[in-house]
Amino acid sequence: MKYEDAPDLKERMNEIITMLNMGHIDINRIECIRSFGSSTRRTIARCHTLGKLMQKAMKTKAFYAIEFLEKFDRLDKNEQDKVIIHELMHVPRTFGGGFRQHDFVCEKNIEVMYEKFVNLKEKKEAKQANLADFEDRIEKKKSYFFWK
Ligand SMILES: [Zn+2]
Numbered sequence: 207m208k209y210e211d212a213p214d215l216k217e218r219m220n221e222i223i224t225m226l227n228m229g230h231i232d233i234n235r236i237e238c239i240r241s242f243g244s245s246t247r248r249t250i251a252r253c254h255t256l257g258k259l260m261q262k263a264m265k266t267k268a269f270y271a272i273e274f275l276e277k278f279d280r281l282d283k284n285e286q287d288k289v290i291i292h293e294l295m296h297v298p299r300t301f302g303g304g305f306r307q308h309d310f311v312c313e314k315n316i317e318v319m320y321e322k323f324v325n326l327k328e329k330k331e332a333k334q335a336n337l338a339d340f341e342d343r344i345e346k347k348k349s350y351f352f353w354k
Contacts, residue, residue, distance in 0.1 A: 212238040215274060219290050225326045226291070226319055230299045236270040240278075250277050251289050253296040255303050268303035291319050 215238040223231050254271045261268055272293045278286060295311040298304050 207244060208242040209273075210240045210242070212240045212274060215240070215272075215290070218287070219272070219294065222287065222290055222294060222323060225323050225330075226294075228294060228297075230301050231270075231294065231297055232301060235267065235301075236272070236297070238272050238274065240274050240276075242276055244275050246275070249275055250281070251275060251293050253293045253305060255305065258303050261303055268301055270297055270301075287323065288316060288320050291323065292316050295319065 219236070219238055220233055222228075223233060251272060251274045254273060256264070256266070256269045272290075274289075278289060281289065292311060295316065296305045298306050
């Protein structure tokens with residue numbers, strides 16, 4: 207197995223955390239890692255954590271790592287976003303080193319979160335586009351006054 211930091215995925219994950227208001231997730235204690243050479247065929251990503259005993263022994267707080275297997279990069283961007291959301295949903299509210307199980311992290315709940323993310327992202331982009339348009343008009347006005 208080979209592991210690599212995935213700062214590009216961390217950035218996308220941070221955006222999802224912010225958009226979906228997942229305030230219980232400490233972005234300084236969660237990392238994204240790409241892994242290569244796994245023999246599991248069905249797994250796309252998985253969530254790891256530092257359990258309670260290790261936290262105690264290491265005198266440290268919980269930490270989470272989301273592992274993205276090679277298959278992940280072959281999915282389209284929307285599917286990838288869903289996978290990121292799925293893995294984030296495994297992190298419990300307590301951020302204590304456990305997991306939420308698939309009774310909560312199920313197709314239906316993931317879909318709800320994904321739709322919410324897409325809507326908020328569209329709104330944000332529309333706002334930015336409006337702002338850019340507005341600034342553009344101001345610029346034009348400025349040059350208009352300038353040339354007059
Ligand atoms: Zn899962």
